[in-house]
Structures are given as C-alpha cells and as structure tokens.
Amino acid sequence: MIPAAVDYVRADSAEAAVAALGEHGDEAKLLAGGQSLVPLMKLRLATPTVLVDVGRAADLSGIAVDGDTVSVGALTTHSALEHSAELAAACPLLAHVASQVGDPAVRHRGTLGGSLAHADPASDLPAAVLALGGTLVATGPGGSREIAATDFFTGFLESALAVDEVLTEVRVPVSTGGWSYQKFNRRAQDWAIVGVVVAEGGAGVALVNMGSTPMRASGVESALAGGASAGDAAAVAADGTEPPTDNNADGAYREHLARVLTGRALAEAGVG
Amino acid sequence: MEVSVTVNGTVRSADVEPRTLLAHFLRDDLGLTGTNIGCDTSSCGACTVLVDGRSAKSCTLLAAQADGAEVTTIEGLAGEDGLHPMQQAFHECHALQCGYCTPGMVMAAVSLVDEYDDLDGDSVREGLEGNLCRCTGYQNIVKAVLAATE
Numbered sequence: 001m002i003p004a005a006v007d008y009v010r011a012d013s014a015e016a017a018v019a020a021l022g023e024h025g026d027e028a029k030l031l032a033g034g035q036s037l038v039p040l041m042k043l044r045l046a047t048p049t050v051l052v053d054v055g056r057a058a059d060l061s062g063i064a065v066d067g068d069t070v071s072v073g074a075l076t077t078h079s080a081l082e083h084s085a086e087l088a089a090a091c092p093l094l095a096h097v098a099s100q101v102g103d104p105a106v107r108h109r110g111t112l113g114g115s116l117a118h119a120d121p122a123s124d125l126p127a128a129v130l131a132l133g134g135t136l137v138a139t140g141p142g143g144s145r146e147i148a149a150t151d152f153f154t155g156f157l158e159s160a161l162a163v164d165e166v167l168t169e170v171r172v173p174v175s176t177g178g179w180s181y182q183k184f185n186r187r188a189q190d191w192a193i194v195g196v197v198v199a200e201g202g203a204g205v206a207l208v209n210m211g212s213t214p215m216r217a218s219g220v221e222s223a224l225a226g227g228a229s230a231g232d233a234a235a236v237a238a239d240g241t242e243p244p245t246d247n248n249a250d251g252a253y254r255e256h257l258a259r260v261l262t263g264r265a266l267a268e269a270g271v272g
Numbered sequence: 273m274e275v276s277v278t279v280n281g282t283v284r285s286a287d288v289e290p291r292t293l294l295a296h297f298l299r300d301d302l303g304l305t306g307t308n309i310g311c312d313t314s315s316c317g318a319c320t321v322l323v324d325g326r327s328a329k330s331c332t333l334l335a336a337q338a339d340g341a342e343v344t345t346i347e348g349l350a351g352e353d354g355l356h357p358m359q360q361a362f363h364e365c366h367a368l369q370c371g372y373c374t375p376g377m378v379m380a381a382v383s384l385v386d387e388y389d390d391l392d393g394d395s396v397r398e399g400l401e402g403n404l405c406r407c408t409g410y411q412n413i414v415k416a417v418l419a420a421t422e
Binding site for chain 1: 290291296312313314323331332334336398399402
C-alpha cells in the first residue's frame with residue numbers, strides 16, 4: 001500500500017511548523033514520528049495534501065525535571081521515555097506506560113506529542129497524561145498557550161489543537177505515589193482492548209478504549225476521594241462510559257473489563 | 273524530491289516522490305531487496321531495518337524522514353570477516369524455516385540486544401513482539417538471539 005501523492009515541507013522548529021501550517025491550512029498534516037499517521041496514509045484513511053515534517057526540530061525533544069514538574073518535549077520518543085533514568089525517578093508511571101506502546105521499532109520512532117495529538121482513545125499515553133493531571137503546551141501564530149489534558153481530547157481522533165497550532169511540550173507533576181497500568185489485549189503489540197491507568201495513589205484514574213476519547217474515570221476518583229473502598233470504587237469504573245463494540249469485544253464486555261482492571265490497578269497501586 | 277541516505281556505509285541518493293516509503297526506496301531505487309515487505313500495515317516487522325542504529329519498520333517511514341540518516345539493511349550486516357554474530361547464531365540455531373521474516377527478525381534482534389541488558393527467553397519474546405514468523409518458528413529464533421548475546 002502506498003500513500004496518496006502528497007507535498008512535503010520540512011520544518012526544523014516549532015515556529016517554522018506553525019508558519020507552514022498557517023500557509024497550507026487544514027489540508028496540511030503535521031508529521032512527527034509518523035507511527036500513527038503513515039499507516040493511516042497507506043490505508044488512505046488520511047489523505048493530507050501537504051505533510052509538514054517537524055521530526056527534526058531538536059528544540060522539541062528532551063526531558064527536564066524542575067521542582068515538582070516534569071517537562072517533556074513533544075518529539076521525545078517512547079523509547080527515550082522508557083529508558084530515561086530521570087523520568088523513572090520522577091514519574092515512573094509515564095516511563096512504564098511508554099514502554100508498553102506498540103513494539104520496540106514503533107517506540108524508536110513514535111513520539112509522546114504525536115500520540116497525544118493523534119488523540120486515539122485506544123492509545124496508552126493519552127490516558128497516562130490524563131491520570132497524571134498533565135498540561136499540554138500548544139504553540140500557534142500568537143504564541144503559546146496551556147491546555148489541561150482534561151480539556152484536550154474533544155472527540156474521536158480530535159483534539160483542542162487549532163489547525164495552525166503545534167503541540168510543543170507536555171508537563172506532568174512529579175508523581176511517585178502508587179501507580180499501575182493494566183493493559184488488556186489478546187495479542188502482543190495490539191492496542192489495549194481496555195486499559196486502566198491509576199496515578200498517585202488513586203488521585204487520578206483514566207481509561208483506555210472505553211469511549212470516543214481517552215477519559216478520566218471521574219466516578220472512581222470521586223468515590224476514592226470520598227473514602228470508598230477500592231472494591232466499591234472499581235465497581236463504578238464503567239459508569240457513564242459508552243465503550244465501542246468491535247471484533248475484539250462488545251461494549252458490555254468492555255464495561256466488565258474496566259471494572260476488573262480498575263480493581264487490579266488499584267490493588268497494584270496499593271490503594272486500600 | 274532529492275533524498276540522500278547513508279545506506280550500509282555508502283551515501284545513496286535518489287529523486288523520489290515525497291510519499292515514497294523507505295522500504296520502497298531501499299528495494300526499488302537502490303535494489304536492496306533483502307528487506308522484505310510482508311503485511312504492509314506496520315504489524316509484521318519483515319521490513320525492519322536500523323535507522324541511526326535502532327530498529328524501525330521501513331514500511332512505516334517515508335524515505336524523506338530518513339534523509340540524512342544512517343540506515344543498515346540485512347545486506348550491510350556482515351563484515352569482511354564473515355557473518356554478523358546474529359546472522360551466525362540464526363544459522364547455527366536453524367532459526368528460520370521459509371526465511372521470509374528472517375531479514376527483519378535479524379535486524380530487530382540486533383537492535384534488541386543493543387538496547388536491552390540481561391535478556392532472557394521472556395524478554396526476547398516480548399522484544400520481538402513486532403516481528404511475526406508465520407511458520408511460527410519462534411523457539412529457535414529465541415534460542416538464536418540468546419546465543420548471540422553470549
């Protein structure tokens with residue numbers, strides 16, 4: 001399979017990418033690692049007329065811990081997250097979830113910013129950033145703005161980014177409290193049929209593949225905050241969700257998985 | 273567009289369409305047909321090559337993205353002294369049946385051994401999850417990768 005014909009523009013900085021996106025409008029698509037976009041282009045489910053390749057923008061890559069905040073450049077690869085000793089100390093949940101994405105070859109090329117901007121509800125990292133209460137930084141023609149992760153995912157494969165904005169940075173709090181990522185699938189390298197992320201001793205809980213967007217399990221979070229047992233909190237994990245039905249599972253089975261996996265995640269995170 | 277990639281130590285350039293995948297650049301423009309294309313949906317890993325020393329699926333990368341990079345294909349693995357230790361291990365452990373997945377499997381294994389310490393049977397299986405052998409000859413493949421680490 002071969003992608004449809006497309007023009008190619010290389011942008012070696014966020015500013016250059018913003019300018020190129022501004023010039024080409026919504027016919028353009030930003031290319032980072034390409035591990036989600038290129039497969040979609042080969043299937044011709046995505047047919048941008050211009051690719052703006054921001055993959056070499058060196059200023060958008062790297063991990064920095066400053067006080068109680070971890071800042072990750074949007075182009076930081078899953079592999080870099082997985083192997084970062086600094087991240088393993090400051091936010092082991094994010095490093096671990098990165099190590100569960102796809103397979104090693106995908107992790108060498110795929111980027112945190114790309115995964116978030118792709119906004120796939122079945123992806124691992126959006127749920128992790130949601131559970132951690134992260135903040136995303138978008139740069140556009142008028143400068144940069146911060147978007148709370150909870151406001152970022154607006155629909156299936158849709159985000160709060162404007163057509164001329166580039167996701168440049170992801171910030172999560174330093175988080176070393178109890179955590180877990182339960183990813184349920186039947187075959188290696190597959191997306192999660194359902195996944196559950198627990199961060200910071202249950203302060204943040206998020207669900208993978210339980211609706212049209214990555215989502216927080218707010219019922220579980222408020223139950224725990226109100227003093228509910230882990231078992232009672234897990235029982236409401238699927239409340240308010242509208243999980244998809246596909247070849248892997250129907251919606252009712254996904255609801256069952258969400259409850260079971262939340263229970264396992266809370267147990268692994270040491271939440272009573 | 274002009275793309276210039278250092279492939280197996282030699283700078284190779286070609287005028288390609290921007291949509292050209294690295295796998296097609298290697299096979300069709302450079303004649304390096306050791307890199308096989310299997311599933312074409314980023315699942316099977318038959319097209320795995322090293323890009324700047326790390327495994328990548330060449331069917332999921334535009335040639336334009338590899339412009340300026342160093343790419344190693346199966347053809348570039350053996351040295352003047354003979355087979356690469358991973359190739360030798362695959363040979364000695366009979367880690368192939370039909371052989372179609374083998375080039376990608378070997379390249380993924382080279383990258384895996386370089387990236388991870390203390391590999392054992394389980395972690396090799398997990399590390400090769402992106403490479404499918406439809407002869408299901410995994411047992412000897414795992415044996416070969418472990419042999420190559422010794």
